[in-house]
Amino acid sequence: MESSESMRNKCAACFRQFIRMEHLVDHMRTTYHSVHEPTCGVCKKHCRSFESLREHLIGPLPKQECKNLFNIRGCKFCLAILDSPYALRIHQDRCQLSGVNYGIAARLANLGLRDSLTIDNGFSRGPQVVALACKMVGAGSDGSLDLCARVCIIDENENMIYHTYVKPPIPVTNYRYETTGIRPEYLRDATPLRQVQRRIQDFLFNGEPMWKIRSPKGGKARILVGHGLDHDLDRLQVEYPAIMIRDTAKYPPLMKTSKLSNSLKYLTQAYLGYDIQTGIQDPYEDCVATMRLYMRMRNQAHRRENYPLASDPQNRNNFASWRQSELERMSPEEMLATSRSDYYCWCLDSE
Numbered sequence: 001m002e003s004s005e006s007m008r009n010k011c012a013a014c015f016r017q018f019i020r021m022e023h024l025v026d027h028m029r030t031t032y033h034s035v036h037e038p039t040c041g042v043c044k045k046h047c048r049s050f051e052s053l054r055e056h057l058i059g060p061l062p063k064q065e066c067k068n069l070f071n072i073r074g075c076k077f078c079l080a081i082l083d084s085p086y087a088l089r090i091h092q093d094r095c096q097l098s099g100v101n102y103g104i105a106a107r108l109a110n111l112g113l114r115d116s117l118t119i120d121n122g123f124s125r126g127p128q129v130v131a132l133a134c135k136m137v138g139a140g141s142d143g144s145l146d147l148c149a150r151v152c153i154i155d156e157n158e159n160m161i162y163h164t165y166v167k168p169p170i171p172v173t174n175y176r177y178e179t180t181g182i183r184p185e186y187l188r189d190a191t192p193l194r195q196v197q198r199r200i201q202d203f204l205f206n207g208e209p210m211w212k213i214r215s216p217k218g219g220k221a222r223i224l225v226g227h228g229l230d231h232d233l234d235r236l237q238v239e240y241p242a243i244m245i246r247d248t249a250k251y252p253p254l255m256k257t258s259k260l261s262n263s264l265k266y267l268t269q270a271y272l273g274y275d276i277q278t279g280i281q282d283p284y285e286d287c288v289a290t291m292r293l294y295m296r297m298r299n300q301a302h303r304r305e306n307y308p309l310a311s312d313p314q315n316r317n318n319f320a321s322w323r324q325s326e327l328e329r330m331s332p333e334e335m336l337a338t339s340r341s342d343y344y345c346w347c348l349d350s351e
């Protein structure tokens, strides 16, 4: 039996126990626990990432009670616990996706179709979401300098809305054919990088001036989804505000417990249940995988809060400036209710 004293010093989110209340308060000030963290469907423990939730559920040292229930009616892709083994079967049939037939997309691309950006039909609902992926070839004496040679953009419904080969500004020294499938003749008369850069930039901003983009909502600029977008955008020489970017390589719930990125190949296998990037890689396939991961994260049913971020100015009086003595009088549950996330949960895009 735990004494009531140690129960009081137990974090209501991650269940860590502290000998002294002041240590729990310090813990709460720095962990930014929130309703947006991946949470165990059995014991309600909050985890920093889905990876640590997976460890909690299936080992190497799982919590036995949670593991037992998870084995019977837990979805191994989204880690949710369903009401019955039957409900699990129905759920998992929909939760596990299969790969896309990108042969057709690739053929369209090779024909040079879609070399224009024509998603905008003038109607305006919420911000449009698009996913972008590139394939790189090598430059420099050892071929290790990445150059964008192919870029693809899709919409929310996985329609390819842009694809082009890119004529790099400097000579290619390694086509990386085994993974890119790119031959010199594909690039010889391809669209020059400058032109691709301008098209993509104009398309993303969609007429919205940079200075006006303060929030992902309410404007015309598009939310951009991808994996490792810093690198892609750098190679494309496109600048885009961080507030509009949803990067599956940098989203805390999708990262390793060590705070390193997972590969897109791993995320697709673990969370969507199919294989990508076998043999010659197609940027369309990467776009689809990142868009699906984004949609899955965005569709999480988290409790709505007025000011969901620790950095929202309205929260300044909520937690950070509480006096230590006031916090020490709160129950762990009250402290958790006061705490807000330190990252932007993608469920907030669906509000």
Ligand SMILES: [Zn+2]
Residues within 6 Å of the ligand: 011, 012, 013, 014, 015, 016, 027, 031, 033
């Ligand atoms: Zn905690």
Ligand SMILES: [Zn+2]
Residues within 6 Å of the ligand: 035, 036, 300, 302, 345, 346, 347, 348
């Ligand atoms: Zn959320």
Ligand SMILES: [Zn+2]
Residues within 6 Å of the ligand: 040, 041, 042, 043, 044, 045, 056, 063, 066
């Ligand atoms: Zn649990």
Ligand SMILES: [Zn+2]
Residues within 6 Å of the ligand: 075, 076, 077, 078, 079, 080, 091, 092, 095
């Ligand atoms: Zn699932």
